[in-house]
Amino acid sequence: QVHLVESGGGLVQAGDSLRLSCAASEGTFRRYGMGWFRQAPGKEREFVAAISRSGGYSSSADSVKGRFTISKDNAKNTVYLQMNSVKVEDTAVYYCAASPEHYTTDYAAYNYWGQGTQVTVSS
Numbered sequence: 001q002v003h004l005v006e007s008g009g010g011l012v013q014a015g016d017s018l019r020l021s022c023a024a025s026e027g028t029f030r031r032y033g034m035g036w037f038r039q040a041p042g043k044e045r046e047f048v049a050a051i052s053r054s055g056g057y058s059s060s061a062d063s064v065k066g067r068f069t070i071s072k073d074n075a076k077n078t079v080y081l082q083m084n085s086v087k088v089e090d091t092a093v094y095y096c097a098a099s100p101e102h103y104t105t106d107y108a109a110y111n112y113w114g115q116g117t118q119v120t121v122s123s
Helices: none
Strands: 004-007 010-013 018-024 033-039 046-051 058-060 068-073 078-083 092-099 117-122
Touching: 004 092, 018 033, 018 092, 018 117, 033 068, 033 078, 046 068, 046 078, 058 068, 078 092
Parallel strands: 010 117
Antiparallel strands: 004 018, 018 078, 033 046, 033 092, 046 058, 068 078, 092 117
16 A cells, blocks of 8 residues: 655746655555646546656656656655646646556556645646
C-alpha cells in the first residue's frame, strides 16, 4: 500500500510558475512508475505527465509539453511537477498516482492515488 500526499497547489496568475510535490509513504517508492493527472470541473481526469521507476524516462501530454516537467527523487520518496508559463486552462485539481509498472501513461494502470491539490490560474 502506498499513501500519496500532494502539496504546492494554489492560486497563481497566467504566466507564473508553480511546483507541485507528491510525497509517498512507501519505502519502496523506487519500485513505482509515477504520474500526474488533472481534472477540471465538468471534465474527465486527463494525463499530464509520467516518469519511470528510476526517473530516467518521462513524457508529458501535448497540452503541457515544453511547460511542465516531471521529476522523481527516490531518496526523498517524492515526485514533482514543475509548472511554468501556466495558462488559465491549466486550472484543475492535480493528482499524483503510483503504478507498479515501470512506466505508463495509462490511467487504469495506476493503483494508488493522492487526494489531489487545487491549482487555479487567473488571467
